[in-house]
Amino acid sequence: MDIIDAHLHLSHIQLFADTATEITGVDYSAAGLARDMEEYSIEAVIGMGLVETEPGAFPDPLAANPMGLTMEHQIPNVFTCLGINPWTLDAEGMDALREAAKEPMVVGLKIYAGYYHVSLTDPLYRPVYELAEDMGLPLVVHGGDTYSIRGVMKYSHPLAINELAVQYPRNIFVMAHFGNPWVMDAAVTITNHPNVYADMSGIIMGGDGSVDEFIQEPLMMNYVKTGILYSGHYDKFLFGTDWPLVPIGPYIRFVENLFPGEFHEMVFYRNALRVFPRLEAVLKAPS
Numbered sequence: 560m561d562i563i564d565a566h567l568h569l570s571h572i573q574l575f576a577d578t579a580t581e582i583t584g585v586d587y588s589a590a591g592l593a594r595d596m597e598e599y600s601i602e603a604v605i606g607m608g609l610v611e612t613e614p615g616a617f618p619d620p621l622a623a624n625p626m627g628l629t630m631e632h633q634i635p636n637v638f639t640c641l642g643i644n645p646w647t648l649d650a651e652g653m654d655a656l657r658e659a660a661k662e663p664m665v666v667g668l669k670i671y672a673g674y675y676h677v678s679l680t681d682p683l684y685r686p687v688y689e690l691a692e693d694m695g696l697p698l699v700v701h702g703g704d705t706y707s708i709r710g711v712m713k714y715s716h717p718l719a720i721n722e723l724a725v726q727y728p729r730n731i732f733v734m735a736h737f738g739n740p741w742v743m744d745a746a747v748t749i750t751n752h753p754n755v756y757a758d759m760s761g762i763i764m765g766g767d768g769s770v771d772e773f774i775q776e777p778l779m780m781n782y783v784k785t786g787i788l789y790s791g792h793y794d795k796f797l798f799g800t801d802w803p804l805v806p807i808g809p810y811i812r813f814v815e816n817l818f819p820g821e822f823h824e825m826v827f828y829r830n831a832l833r834v835f836p837r838l839e840a841v842l843k844a845p846s
């Protein structure tokens with residue numbers, strides 16, 4: 560099965576590097592990613608742009624816009640969603656974003672809701688949504704729990720994305736992490752809004768053992784499955800991992816367990832092509 564991992568990281572972020580070393584056992588490097596892509600038939604990945612100006616600063620209010628992938632790599636089919644820092648979105652920041660967004664390997668933008676304490680409907684973000692609409696770029700929005708003790712989760716709750724989708728019906732939004740743990744709120748949001756999708760990344764953070772424990776605990780599997788079933792929209796879910804916060808192989812097994820087999824090709828591959836038109840343009844270009 561060909562796979563697109565629609566949500567991972569490839570930036571020098573101290574917390575991610577420490578998590579890889581101490582918790583998940585992942586080789587968080589370009590070489591490590593290249594090996595995993597080969598081993599698990601991952602045709603393409605989308606890295607969420609993120610920058611910290613000094614180790615440990617994430618979520619960093621000083622990072623310039625846009626935030627990209629800061630880890631050197633020579634891997635084909637590594638795409639980017641440019642990260643947005645609402646605190647440096649001045650005219651210069653917007654110019655830099657507009658310029659960087661022309662690059663064909665840039666397939667979308669990423670909003671770090673909850674990490675940055677700014678409401679998704681705050682006027683600060685308006686120029687970003689307008690640019691995204693103009694350029695046909697979807698916006699991945701962090702949804703649910705934050706991997707930071709400095710996160711304020713009312714900003715990343717799925718119902719905040721519901722409000723966003725009502726105000727900006729012409730933008731395409733991908734709610735990261737299926738809004739976990741508020742999966743029912745996420746489910747009703749993607750059901751009600753034709754312009755909202757969800758990625759399945761980051762629902763588990765941990766190593767192989769943590770993923771296996773989750774898969775073997777029906778109470779944990781069932782709450783996620785209930786949200787998926789309630790939404791009834793298998794065309795709205797995208798596979799993603801949030802690597803290096805979880806190893807890719809076991810996480811593929813986890814997502815396979817959540818969805819009926821007949822929908823695997825959609826969730827692991829086809830839905831991502833539909834949501835990210837530039838990704839499809841590059842992957843399907845005649846060589």
Ligand SMILES: [Zn+2]
Nearest residue numbers: 566567607801
């Ligand atoms: Zn992430």
